[in-house]
Amino acid sequence: MPGMNKIVLKNLFKKPATRKYPAEKRPFFENGRGQMVFAKMENCIFCGLCSKNCPAKAITVDKAARVNTIDPLKCVQCGYCADACPKDVIIMQSEYYPPQYNKKVRSVKGPAKAPKPDAPTADAPAAQ
């Protein structure tokens, strides 16, 4: 192909199109959907909306033990959990999940249940 000669000459003087991975990693764009992270667990109220809105059923919310679990191998990085969370606990990060040797899930512990405020005592009705 004569048109190829032009490309061959251009590529002789250009940097290679490949990167020397893992020494040089690709910078990710911002607002990417690479992995989900329980970033602000101190705000979590364990409502379970993230788990109900996960199409891959990768999130488990344990209200009694105050622990949230994400299975990174099931997660499809769609971002529905981040949209559904009412307290902005979950954020989507641009970097992908790291590869794993075995099927481990990630658990994060949340705050203990806040104690209920004391119920106001009713004034005894005035005795007549």
Added chain:
Amino acid sequence: MAAETATVDVKCNITFGPQHPVFPEPVQFKLEVVDEKVVGAAPVLGYVHRGIEKAFELNDFKLNPALSAKICGICPSPHTTAYCRGAEMLLGLEAPPRAKYIRVIVNELNRLHSHILWFGLLGDAVGFESYFMQTWNYREKVMDMLEKITGHRVYYATNGVGGVRRDITDTQLREIETLMKAVEEDMGSIADVVKDYTVKKRTQNVGVLTADEALLTGAVGPTLRASGIAKDIRMTGYDAYGEVDFKPQTADSCDAYGRAVVRWKEIYQSIEIIRRCLAQIPKGEIMLKTPNTPKGEAISRTEAPRGELFYYMRGNGTKNLERCKVRTPTYANVWPTVTMLSKGCQIADVAVIVLSIDPCISCTER
């Protein structure tokens, strides 16, 4: 006295696939050959069936766009668009205008990278591996833009029922315009394949599908338009296609070369459509609040890069759909392929004929 001899054509069966270096996905064609000429073909599908239509019924219907984008890796955007439009029809709603323009921009960017991918595969089937590598490098620019807009290079799960989930900022709109100029410049190198002597010899008069046969066997997409028939679902004006001036691109040669010419013209047409959308995109909201009760039946069709994509959905008032049937374009193009193969082509042409319909087997088998 010489004895009378009769000659008999000995037919052999040769299996083409499912593992074959020229196919992007596993499909098997059982070919009946007589001496290097193919006289019959039988497709065997089912190597990547995943049961997605059943999975649609098990999820909440608002979470299903994440699943429908997984049907195909090269064309997730038309699948999610068709699903969301079908769900909106079941709810009796329409997406807001800005959301419609964003859907068209992402759909056309998807078509751009899919057609550039196909040109790479065509070069590879004919033997030009360096061309394949260079073309897919040009495609990286479009995929980087899609990553900036949607968040992921391959899995654009930005369509939601009632609009789109993510907006395009003004900076990104300007970057898309710069990208269009870069793609037009790259097309000079990508389109070399359509002018090359070897490629013309390998693709002209190969895989001939006349206009009558195309209509009879139900061809869709560039396979149909290369036979001279100007049919494209974008002519119905869904989403914002009614507001950009759109005409289907055709070719008259009815062979594999004609399909390459149609895709080449469609790349330039997509660049034009994106430029018009960038000029006309309105401001406004991008997502409506939708109720949870889809009811009735709906049919939504979109134009995927490979042809007409058809979704039939039925809801019964609960938040799970009763049925969601998907008919993908490659599914409709299998019978035209068998017709083309059975006309007496050479074995070496089988790869070019099957690649000319742009097969996406994971779409076909869902």
